[in-house]
Amino acid sequence: MDDLHKIAKAYYTTANEESKSQGKSFFKRMDHDGSGGITIQEYLAYMKRERYTKMANRPFFDYLNKSRTGELDFMEVMTLFYIIKSGRKICDGCGGLLKGTFFSCTDCFANDDESFNLCSKCFTERKYVHPHKHFLDNYIILENMKVKLEEKEKKIKQMKAAKVKMEAALAKHQVPDASNAIVLYNQRRPVS
């Protein structure tokens, strides 16, 4: 987590004014009583209201509260802001942040809101409850998606090429019918 605090701080300090004010208003919305610190109650209320349910718990609050003061200060909230903005995923087994390789349910993967992800530990030790059985690590899933996308693009290209070929062949073999012949033959051409 220390890493993420550092990354988030680096992002915030180098961010432009617009991003900084986004961060500030994020903090203000959470700081219900305007005290300048976020209590666990304020944190939980905000996270539940905004439907960040996987992070709406005490361990995650403690995780963010690096200073161990019992209240999140501005930069600690910016770490949360960074986690949300960067789309970091949470382990659906232990609730920890996923770093590096993790496992994702292939049935749920396409549905981003409902994706089901596990850290290596929870996956290996089967510490989860989930109706589906097929899991792949995030790199393989992305690779598979890339391959499928490339295959799809290749097929579309082939189909387009075939269509062009067919149209060219049709145009070549098209025999003008009688009406076409009349139009083509301009009888009103002045005789020179």
Ligand SMILES: [Zn+2]
């Ligand atoms: Zn886990």
Ligand SMILES: [Zn+2]
């Ligand atoms: Zn699933």
